[in-house]
Amino acid sequence: MKIVKEVIIVVFCLLLIPAAAFLTTAAKQRLADGPSLVFSGGPLEAGALHAGAEPDWSVVSAVPTIELQLLDPPRSRRIWTAEYEGKLYVWSGYMSTAVGRLWKHWPIQAARDGRAVIRIDGVRYERQLIRIQSGDVLDGITAAITSKYPSQTTRAAVEEGDAWLFEAAPRK
Amino acid sequence: MKYFYWGIAAAVVLTVLAVLFVPGVDQWVEQTVLRNVGRAAR
Numbered sequence: 001m002k003i004v005k006e007v008i009i010v011v012f013c014l015l016l017i018p019a020a021a022f023l024t025t026a027a028k029q030r031l032a033d034g035p036s037l038v039f040s041g042g043p044l045e046a047g048a049l050h051a052g053a054e055p056d057w058s059v060v061s062a063v064p065t066i067e068l069q070l071l072d073p074p075r076s077r078r079i080w081t082a083e084y085e086g087k088l089y090v091w092s093g094y095m096s097t098a099v100g101r102l103w104k105h106w107p108i109q110a111a112r113d114g115r116a117v118i119r120i121d122g123v124r125y126e127r128q129l130i131r132i133q134s135g136d137v138l139d140g141i142t143a144a145i146t147s148k149y150p151s152q153t154t155r156a157a158v159e160e161g162d163a164w165l166f167e168a169a170p171r172k
Numbered sequence: 173m174k175y176f177y178w179g180i181a182a183a184v185v186l187t188v189l190a191v192l193f194v195p196g197v198d199q200w201v202e203q204t205v206l207r208n209v210g211r212a213a214r
Contacts, residue, residue: 010176013176013180016180017180017183017184020184020187020188020191021187021197024188024192024198025191025198025201025202028191028192029198036202038206
């Protein structure tokens with residue numbers, strides 16, 4: 001019995017090393033300008049702030065991910081995006097699952113305060129995230145999403161709350 | 173075991189310092205996480 005206990009202690013101690021590496025990398029990224037592929041980052045600071053007319057968002061069809069930062073809390077993450085009829089959309093899946101609720105906080109925070117900054121190709125845009133939960137427009141948006149990504153996002157998933165969809169509208 | 177615990181403590185401190193201050197170590201950690209997540213997803 002003693003040997004089993006010692007083996008467990010040794011394995012636990014050895015796991016502390018990769019855990020320290022993971023947690024330190026995550027903490028370091030929180031202080032950085034923007035997210036990495038895995039870890040969320042700090043506020044988006046570099047890059048010109050777009051001013052003027054609404055851009056042609058069809059350019060995002062060639063952009064795999066964008067950086068999204070909420071103003072409250074000021075943390076950024078890398079997410080998928082899609083354009084439909086000249087408007088920009090972001091979304092989050094798995095929201096009705098326990099794992100999703102634990103893993104993804106930004107959609108809940110965005111529903112509370114939708115002020116956001118996105119950065120695409122080094123240019124920052126001030127946006128207001130507006131949640132969309134119903135309407136015929138969902139057919140077109142989810143078609144745009146599934147044609148761009150290997151995603152299971154459907155109109156039913158959005159309406160049932162499994163996927164939270166937001167329009168990244170211009171901020172007034 | 174006492175020396176083992178000291179060794180682990182030293183390794184954890186060195187790991188934290190390396191991630192914080194040695195260029196490229198944080199990217200290596202991230203790539204390792206990505207590789208393992210990708211393998212788990214497959």
